[in-house]
Amino acid sequence: MSQPVRLVIQITTQPGRGREQVDAFERLAPLVRAEDGCLQYDLHRAAGDPDRFVLLELWSSREALAAHDATAHMVAADAASPAFRAGPARVIELAADPVA
Template sequence: MPKPIGVIVSIRVEPGRATEQVDLFSEIAPLVRAEPGCVTYELHTVAGDPDRFVILEWWESSDALAAHDEMPHMVAADARTPAFRDGPAHVTLVDQQAQISTLRAALIAEERSGNTEPFDLDEFISAKI
């Protein structure tokens, strides 16, 4: 039986270019969500930092994730990101869905609360997983 895998992608865009990240995600999200093995594919803005985002992904297997990375829409999207991102994305793989669910709940709570106090996302992720 394949083992599910989660992905946490931390992204920083160049100041004032957040809309380009949101637009690109909106364009590819329906395609990604239709891929075999995709369970979750969500973009969240980091509270207090409009130029920082987190993508949460959950895949039925590492094979499904590997196939996702080779999809034409992902190859094309990856070619566009250097134009507006402030460096490469930081990717963390997790193997327990509870970890993704915990982070997702925390991100959504921050989005709804309107709390804009800055925090260290990497530290936050490390504490949750």
């Protein structure tokens, strides 16, 4: 059986364009959360910085994550995000087991 996949994604927008990231997330989130295997999809703003964000994702399996990445709405979102982001998102995959 496949292990769940937990991602922490760091996003920085161009100065003053954080609202565009929030708007894009609000349009995308219901679609992503309805996907098979999506267990968590939550955007958080960094305290004190309106242009920095962390996206927390939890997927039931690597296969579910791969299917998510191939959806039309994610392909479109990835194509649109360079218009307001300062650079590529930094994706960190967490180990399956937390550190005790």
